[in-house]
Amino acid sequence: MNDIITYIIFFGLSAVAIISALAIITRRNLFHAAMFLGLLMLVVAGFYFLLDADLVGIMQVFVYVGGVIVVLLFGIMMTSQMTNVRMVSAIKQKVFTILAVAGFVALLVSVFTKVNLSVSNAAVPKDTTSLVGKLFMTNYILPFEVMSVLLLAALIGAIVIARQEVKQ
């Protein structure tokens, strides 16, 4: 019984994900596209919750929906056409776009047909949060620290760019 419900939720989420992903690229209004991107991020968080990965799911909501989307909307509002609600994105260079998309799809298909997806037989861990924390501080300390240094560099870089004062 539980399996059927999981399937129903999975296919429901997938349908919303595909529809919103299509809407992102077909909407001409940038703001609407960003809203659909937010919906897509929420749906991806839903997938994580379905897989019992609660920490990753909540981080998806925290970072992508609460952070990235908000900053994205912020950026759209800050652009020069702020007063004009009807902002439009247009596709120029149609041939190259189609070529790039076709190449990307071919790459994805080749990856999916060649890679053998292995499934672990181990039981699903109950409390992922403390487990992830411990692994970050023991086995994966180097990547963790490298990432934090990278983020620090990005932070300082942002401040340096924002600080540039206009010379009279």
Next chain:
Amino acid sequence: MLSSSSLLQFASHNGMPIWVLNTSIALIMSLVVFALCGLGVLILVYMERKVAADMQLRWGPMHVGWHGVLQLIADSVKLLSKEDIFPRNADRWIFRLAPVLVFLPAFIGLMVMPIGPHLVVQDLNVGLLYVLAVPAIGVAGVIMAGFGSYNKYAILGSLRSAAQMVSYEVPRALSILGVVMIAGSAKLTAIVGTQHAWYIFLQPIGFVVFLVSTLAETNRVPFDLPETESELVNGYHTEYSGTRFLFFLFGEYIALIAGSALAVVLFLGGWHGPGPEFLAPVWFLIKMFAIIYLAMWIRWTLPRFRIDQVMDLGWKVLLPLALLNVLITGLIMVL
């Protein structure tokens, strides 16, 4: 979850699967929380007006009902029956969706709040992250309200609001880190369960940073820059009226309730208090209303910051303080 042994027995006796039981309990509980929220917002608005009146040596609402207790019912009926005004150039969908997106995350965020030893709708392992992450979606609603209204005051208000909420998210999350380090869990019931000495005594800096950034997050004076009536008319809900405005009001007060409840859970010992166990929710509510009263007291006694002062306070004072708090907590725990 509330599935106690007697309920489980009842379910197995009648051939009801566990997930039906769990889902129905969750649905009923969320409806109860919704009803309580409505009641809570009514009480809070009445309380706000009475506290404001008290601070300014006035009476406040007095005419409808005994000491004006029915004033809020009258106000809600008025708001609900108002004409639905829609600006001509507004973005139809975004304008309509914004109030819902402000209200809904704030309400869903309440779902993990433990008001008693077993009184919690959904006790998540990542409860603490949940209460931080889900209400943050409301910022998108605020931006949508500003953008969809096609109004310069609304856009300015929502820009300020978004900047303020995103900035204060950082010190707020960091101030909680000390509590998580001591409690050793991000589960809200576990944090309350280990809290025999209130964490406000162990984490005084964390509490102050948390309280100030919660005030900023809920857009209350002295941080109500998004709706400064003297410069921006009414900020991002300038164009809204009637039922949609009611949704914004709901969202704001529920955010205040959630913020105070979280302060109680993290720093004031949650449901702990003298007396038998059934008094636990009462203690919780007493503490929560004390924090809410504090927020109202601050609102009606302090003047408003300027926007650059708000940003300075967030990034240059609260953030270093929160980091210092984490450092001190870590050092004390290691030594």
